[in-house]
Amino acid sequence: MKEKVLALLRREIPEIDFTASEELVDDGILDSLTITELIAALSLEFGITVPYEELNEENFNSLEGIIAMVERLKK
Numbered sequence: 618m619k620e621k622v623l624a625l626l627r628r629e630i631p632e633i634d635f636t637a638s639e640e641l642v643d644d645g646i647l648d649s650l651t652i653t654e655l656i657a658a659l660s661l662e663f664g665i666t667v668p669y670e671e672l673n674e675e676n677f678n679s680l681e682g683i684i685a686m687v688e689r690l691k692k
Contacts, residue, residue, distance in 0.1 A: 618684055618687065618688055619680075619684055621662075622659075622680070622683060622684050622687055623635060623636070623680065625658055625659070625662050626655070626658075626680070626683070629654065629655070629658040630651060630654065630655070633646055633647070633651070635680045635683075636680060638679070639678065639679045639681075640678055640679070641677060641678050641679060642674045642677050642678045643674070643678060647677055652672075652677050655677070655683070659683075659687055663687055663690075663691055664691075665687060665690040665691055666690070667686070667690065671686055671690070
């Protein structure tokens with residue numbers, strides 16, 4: 618799953634190195650517009666819906682957080 622998510626992130630938002638930071642939101646690398654783009658891409662690619670409750674810093678602050686959220690929502 619990690620490779621698929623990382624490939625999608627690199628394709629959709631190539632200007633961000635998702636492996637370089639564990640604090641993507643805290644460091645200002647991801648903003649609300651970029652997170653919205655990510656949600657749209659993840660939804661299309663993996664057939665998931667990201668509910669409001671999942672829109673938190675923990676899920677978007679790192680590559681691992683994004684992967685964990687996708688895995689949880691695919692079930």
